[in-house]
Amino acid sequence: CLIAGTADEGALMARQYVPNAVILDMNLPDHTGLSVLDRIKRDVRTRHIPVHVVSVDDDSQAAMSSGAIGYLFKPVKREALVEMLEGLEARMAQRMRRVLVVEDDAQQAESVKLLLASRDVETVEAHSAAECFEMLGRETFDCMVLDLNLPDTSGFDLLERLSDDEAVGFPPVIVYTGRDLSHDEELQLRRYSKSIIVKGAKSPERLLDEVTLFLHQVVSDLPESQQALIAKSLNRDAALDGRHILVVEDDIRNVYALTSIFEPHGAVVHIARNGREAVQALDEAARGLSNPIDLVLMDVMMPEMDGLTATREIRSRSWGTSLPIIALTAKAMTRDQQECLEAGANDYLAKPLDVDKLLSLARVWMPR
Known part of the structure; x- marks a missing residue:
């Protein structure tokens, strides 16, 4: 049994020892x-490790959609732990x-089966909601993998029916649809679905991913063609693609460094x-x-108005109460980190910046 006391220790030990499971x-x-869960699941060497979350907070939706296998709320009874x-x-x-x-389209269903085929995966087809419900019952x-357009009922109604019927199994659901979803439809699906993928030229590799x-498949055990598709999907980074990030930094070298980190992942970087x-x-x-800003990367030491003062000012505005802010500080002392959080930052990172950790925190604080 290995024990890690911090997020950084946990991510490091997962890479170093590749344990059978993580609590x-x-x-x-x-x-x-x-951020630990994100780093484990973004690394092809560790993404297969089952991670079970135990917490006093309700981050269950974010954790499960990031690949956690289960979620328990503290205090945890012994029976639940066993x-x-x-x-x-x-x-x-x-x-x-x-x-x-x-999937009601037989050709589409066959394409998905071929995409997912490997020696460790058995793929079964259902062409209607009734057929799906019957299979999950036995x-x-x-x-x-669910398409929303079914011949007998909508995918929305099927998901609601499955969630209400305790006699029927309800596995993790990935919605794979050809239709554009409204904001309300996406919110409705997020209650039941681990992931939503709109069919398109780039969608097969993301579905496989x-x-x-x-x-929880070991990537190195997959066929080479599937390994290549997963690597392609991870490089594209759907969590960052098209997001608007405000970098608040007075040193042009740091501005250039941060821009070169995020722009290759498809993010749009704005400078202050x-x-x-x-x-x-x-x-x-x-x-x-x-354009609306999805995330602020805030340097702490700056002229005119420093990062802590700016963070307090942002939090005092009606539009800034829930905006994700990550403080970038040259000091790594516990007191300095606490000052960042007390000013209103969601998280902090000490310079020199760890690129993988920064990308991980960005994904965590501005989920899709």
């Missing part, structure tokens, strides 16, 4: 446990994984040279004069 707390002294450990043991012993593909599946993640410029830029975005 993860969300409230760690240096970073949120979600059941969790037995579940992890059963998962480790299981070799064959079963995927249910719910068989066990590790994952379900998501399915292998929830099946001090805290005053940052508040002004965010105010303009809130009034619709420029």
Whole structure:
């Protein structure tokens, strides 16, 4: 049994020892446990490790959509812990994984089956909601790929019916649809679905990435063609693509470094040279004069208005109460980190910046 006391220790030990399973707390002294989960699941060497989250906070939706196998709330009873450990043991012993593909188009269903095919995966088709419901009532599946357009009822109604019927198994669901979803439809689906993928030229590799993640498959055991598709999907980084990030930094070298980190992942980087410029830029975005900002990377030491003052000012505005802010500080002392959090930052990172950790925190604090 290995024990890690911080998020950074946990991520490092997972890479170093590749344990059979991880039990993860969300409230760690240096970073949120979600950043550990993200780093484990973004690394092809460790993404197959089952991670069970135990926490006092309700981050269950974020954790499960990031690849966690289960979630328990503290305080945890002994019986629940025993059941969790037995579940992890059963998962480790299981070799064959079963995927249910719910798709009315036979050609599309066959394409998905071919995409997911490997020696450890059995893929079963259902061409209607009724057929899906019947199969889940008598068989066990590790994952379900669902198209929303079914001949007898909508995918929305099917998901609601499955969630209400305790006699029917409800595996992790990946919605794989050809239709564009409204904001309300996406929110409705997020209650039941681990991931939503809109069909397109780049969607097959993302579907493979998501399915292998929830099946906890070892990437190196997959066929080479599937390994290549997963690598392609991880490089594209759907969590960062098209997101708008405000970098608040007075040193042009750091501005260039941060831009070169995020732009290759598809993010749009905006620049403010001090805290005053940052508040002004965010105010303009809130009034619709420029693109909405998804994340702020805030340097602490700057002229005119420092990062802590700017963070407090942002939090005092109606548009800034929930905006994710990551403080970038040259000091790594506990007191300095606490000052960042007390000023209103969601998280912090000490310079020189760890690129993988920065990308991980960005994904955690601005989820899709």
